Amino acid sequence: MKNLPLLFCGIFFALAFSFTGLILTSHIQIGSLTQTTETLEATDDLDENGMPVMVMAEGEPLYPAMPVGLAQQGKEIYISMGCIYCHSQQVRRNEFGADIERGWGPRQTVARDYILQERVLLGTMRTGPDLAHLGGRYAGDAGRDWNHLHLYNPQIVSKGSTMPPFAFLYDVRQIAGKPSEEALTFPPDSEYAPETGYEVVPTRRAKALVEYLLSLKINYSLPEAPILE
Secondary structure (H helix, E strand, C coil): CCCHHHHHHHHHHHHHHHHHHHHHHHHHHHCCCCCECCCEEEEEEECCCCCEEEEECCCCCCECCCCCCHHHHHHHHHHHCCHHHCCCCCCCCHHHCCCCCCCCCCCCCCHHHHCCCCCCCCCCCCCCCCCCCHHHHCCHHHHHHHHHHHHHCHHHCCCCCCCCCCHHHEEEEECCCCCCCCCCCCCCCCCCCCCCCEEEEECHHHHHHHHHHHHCCCCCCECCECCCC
């Protein structure tokens, strides 16, 4: 019992050092980060190093942007489907991997890219490719079609993929009259296409998930991470 105060002090200082190193230091470094424009303009004011203070250019859009609507709902589907266990959302700089060379993003991701996210889905494993710039690699209606086919059964567009099919996010139904505009278009003679007279239609969950995937883009420069042409 006589060593109890010493034990208490040891536990207190261990927790204090851990809190300072892991939380307080990180907050000091990135806690003040805000959205910014792609370009900055110099002012007449000087910083402590004698350099002009840079401010955001007026009239330009702010980055990173917050996903809204169906894309925001799709993030919850992404989490519930366990996508985070096989995919990351962080592009490493060239010195730490070949992410940029593989086309997974035009630049490395930095802390500012994640400041608007209540839950940051960095991921811990890459059983599949990084998705931080998936919406930039597969854009528009073609990208939407590709992602739906990939979710329904990855073998359709990525032969040999280890990703499981998410066919339960789609309805297979008999065509009444004419095919639905939302029905998936399969490659000719695909073994995964429905029987004649039937169609595969995405559910709301599938559409939300695809819109979220398409919203994942690193198509903007940040002051600390410009896209180099």
